[in-house]
Amino acid sequence: MDFIKHYAALVESELELLDFPLKPTTLYEPQRYILSGSGKRIRPILALMGCGLCGKEIRKAIPAALAVELVHNFTLIHDDIMDQADVRRGNPTVHRRWDGSTAILSGDGLFVQALLQLQRLDPEIDYKRANKIFLDGINRVCEGQALDMEFENRMDVTTGEYLEMIGGKTAALLSVSLQLGGMAAKASDEQLEYLKQFGESLGLAFQIQDDLMDVTADPEKFGKKQGGDISEGKKTFLMVQTLGFCDPDEREWLTGCLKNRPLQSEAVQNVLALYEKYDVIESAESLSHDYYEKAIHSLNLFGDSNYKQDLQQLINYLKRRDS
Amino acid sequence: MDFIKHYAALVESELELLDFPLKPTTLYEPQRYILSGSGKRIRPILALMGCGLCGKEIRKAIPAALAVELVHNFTLIHDDIMDQADVRRGNPTVHRRWDGSTAILSGDGLFVQALLQLQRLDPEIDYKRANKIFLDGINRVCEGQALDMEFENRMDVTTGEYLEMIGGKTAALLSVSLQLGGMAAKASDEQLEYLKQFGESLGLAFQIQDDLMDVTADPEKFGKKQGGDISEGKKTFLMVQTLGFCDPDEREWLTGCLKNRPLQSEAVQNVLALYEKYDVIESAESLSHDYYEKAIHSLNLFGDSNYKQDLQQLINYLKRRDS
Numbered sequence: 001m002d003f004i005k006h007y008a009a010l011v012e013s014e015l016e017l018l019d020f021p022l023k024p025t026t027l028y029e030p031q032r033y034i035l036s037g038s039g040k041r042i043r044p045i046l047a048l049m050g051c052g053l054c055g056k057e058i059r060k061a062i063p064a065a066l067a068v069e070l071v072h073n074f075t076l077i078h079d080d081i082m083d084q085a086d087v088r089r090g091n092p093t094v095h096r097r098w099d100g101s102t103a104i105l106s107g108d109g110l111f112v113q114a115l116l117q118l119q120r121l122d123p124e125i126d127y128k129r130a131n132k133i134f135l136d137g138i139n140r141v142c143e144g145q146a147l148d149m150e151f152e153n154r155m156d157v158t159t160g161e162y163l164e165m166i167g168g169k170t171a172a173l174l175s176v177s178l179q180l181g182g183m184a185a186k187a188s189d190e191q192l193e194y195l196k197q198f199g200e201s202l203g204l205a206f207q208i209q210d211d212l213m214d215v216t217a218d219p220e221k222f223g224k225k226q227g228g229d230i231s232e233g234k235k236t237f238l239m240v241q242t243l244g245f246c247d248p249d250e251r252e253w254l255t256g257c258l259k260n261r262p263l264q265s266e267a268v269q270n271v272l273a274l275y276e277k278y279d280v281i282e283s284a285e286s287l288s289h290d291y292y293e294k295a296i297h298s299l300n301l302f303g304d305s306n307y308k309q310d311l312q313q314l315i316n317y318l319k320r321r322d323s
Numbered sequence: 324m325d326f327i328k329h330y331a332a333l334v335e336s337e338l339e340l341l342d343f344p345l346k347p348t349t350l351y352e353p354q355r356y357i358l359s360g361s362g363k364r365i366r367p368i369l370a371l372m373g374c375g376l377c378g379k380e381i382r383k384a385i386p387a388a389l390a391v392e393l394v395h396n397f398t399l400i401h402d403d404i405m406d407q408a409d410v411r412r413g414n415p416t417v418h419r420r421w422d423g424s425t426a427i428l429s430g431d432g433l434f435v436q437a438l439l440q441l442q443r444l445d446p447e448i449d450y451k452r453a454n455k456i457f458l459d460g461i462n463r464v465c466e467g468q469a470l471d472m473e474f475e476n477r478m479d480v481t482t483g484e485y486l487e488m489i490g491g492k493t494a495a496l497l498s499v500s501l502q503l504g505g506m507a508a509k510a511s512d513e514q515l516e517y518l519k520q521f522g523e524s525l526g527l528a529f530q531i532q533d534d535l536m537d538v539t540a541d542p543e544k545f546g547k548k549q550g551g552d553i554s555e556g557k558k559t560f561l562m563v564q565t566l567g568f569c570d571p572d573e574r575e576w577l578t579g580c581l582k583n584r585p586l587q588s589e590a591v592q593n594v595l596a597l598y599e600k601y602d603v604i605e606s607a608e609s610l611s612h613d614y615y616e617k618a619i620h621s622l623n624l625f626g627d628s629n630y631k632q633d634l635q636q637l638i639n640y641l642k643r644r645d646s
Binding site for chain 2: 024025026027078081082100101102104105107108109111112113115116119127128131132135136138139142143145146147149150
């Protein structure tokens with residue numbers, strides 16, 4: 001983790017410098033609260049590294065880094081309401097600590113603050129284009145969340161639809177983070193395209209791995225109950241694949257379970273047996289690996305630099321993570 | 324109303340041209356639904372008139388007009404969740420027609436679409452500055468909504484605080500609409516300042532009048548139950564004033580009522596008697612009138628034109644409105 005300490009420290013110190021007004025407290029206190037949580041800060045770190053990779057001092061990407069971190073936290077506040085989640089990073093979610101209305105409103109406000117951060121980009125940066133990249137990315141995040149919600153009651157989700165969903169929910173903002181870092185460095189169109197592809201592949205790899213970790217990770221370290229996604233009936237890569245492979249009897253049983261969420265532990269064990277039977281854990285490992293390889297390929301289109309090495313280390317760190 | 328038909332028709336036809344994707348339906352159907360409701364379209368009309376007032380063809384302000392109408396509808400979707408409102412313009416609110424999660428998400432998406440509209444401004448327009456005006460305005464709308472929520476449990480709201488609240492909830496976006504119309508016309512800094520002041524005064528006048536209409540308007544035409552704000556215990560201008568004027572016994576009774584919302588009809592009648600006793604209806608009429616006069620004063624800083632005449636007529640129309 002040493003290789004990202006420098007970036008993470010810069011992100012934290014810049015987050016601490018944000019001076020949201022004290023009042024109205026209903027609007028700004030939840031914004032401060034969610035940002036003070038201990039996130040991994042992957043997105044702002046990617047923005048800084050993306051800038052460095054394109055040859056400019058990483059401080060130039062601070063507005064971009066803050067914008068993506070703020071918008072990420074906006075999506076967390078609203079997603080937690082939609083998912084009725086009680087806890088986020090060990091703390092009560094905003095809508096539990098306060099209430100639903102406060103969470104909706106402070107999330108909206110945090111989105112505005114994210115957009116205002118981009119105003120701080122150097123004057124010579126093409127602000128309009130940077131904003132377009134940002135907005136298109138956030139719209140994809142919204143689309144991904146909509147698909148995720150629609151999948152809750154669908155038993156015929158295809159792998160292609162699943163990839164489109166995580167492409168929006170996870171990959172879009174990772175890709176935007178890198179691209180905005182590139183924009184801050186006045187990257188060429190070619191470099192921006194490489195950054196985009198790098199982010200997309202990294203995001204898909206990361207999310208498929210996340211799906212995997214629900215069944216393979218040490219629950220102590222991962223911070224989530226093993227099989228939690230199964231119990232909630234989430235349409236993860238593993239579930240979507242299994243629904244596609246299983247025979248009519250298994251399918252009838254499984255769709256029955258998925259319509260009566262949450263699944264009890266015996267049902268979760270039976271689902272895990274189906275995952276074994278149809279080798280979907282291996283498929284997921286293989287697909288995640290392939291996307292990490294694609295990400296490395298895109299990264300290798302850039303010339304050597306410390307930032308490239310740091311990004312390679314970041315990929316290795318994410319691949320081997322247990323939380 | 325003839326004088327605004329031309330602007331309203333342009334707004335409607337441009338709204339119809341918006342081609343949101345068909346899928347995911349969860350995201351885009353509610354966006355189409357709320358926009359198809361029969362709003363007064365005051366904000367986009369102000370954007371068009373503001374552009375004309377500054378000497379440019381009003382079509383140049385279409386992206387600005389759409390941006391303010393879209394963002395207004397985003398705030399309606401989210402406000403209706405927070406207010407637990409069942410009906411909006413005669414139709415079920417988005418969170419009733421669908422559900423809370425769909426309403427949160429489609430609202431977020433509509434905000435993104437509003438921001439994307441500004442990308443369509445002519446290339447010679449200072450997009451960064453237009454965006455800053457827009458974002459600062461939306462942040463004030465969020466602050467106004469936060470204050471409104473905080474006022475629910477406060478019995479010591481001052482007139483100044485009330486004006487700050489409606490300045491955010493209502494005046495900010497009217498002012499932004501005019502300013503963005505001005506930006507689309509490449510207005511001078513001086514003109515933009517006049518438009519800003521015009522919008523602020525108009526917004527305050529409009530909202531105080533709205534508070535008044537809760538007790539003075541014909542419920543049939545107004546579309547809301549008479550005294551509805553009183554029953555809900557809203558901190559309108561009338562209520563804030565009355566809480567300030569009334570004697571200790573009245574205050575104890577009134578604050579007791581306001582803590583046990585909704586107020587029953589007998590209590591509402593007693594509140595109306597207090598409004599009579601302390602002449603707060605006349606105070607509100609007088610203050611609303613003064614702000615309309617201030618708006619007219621700002622408007623008169625512009626040279627004569629058809630657009631100026633139309634804006635004067637719009638002020639008269641709003642002053643005399645019964646719905």
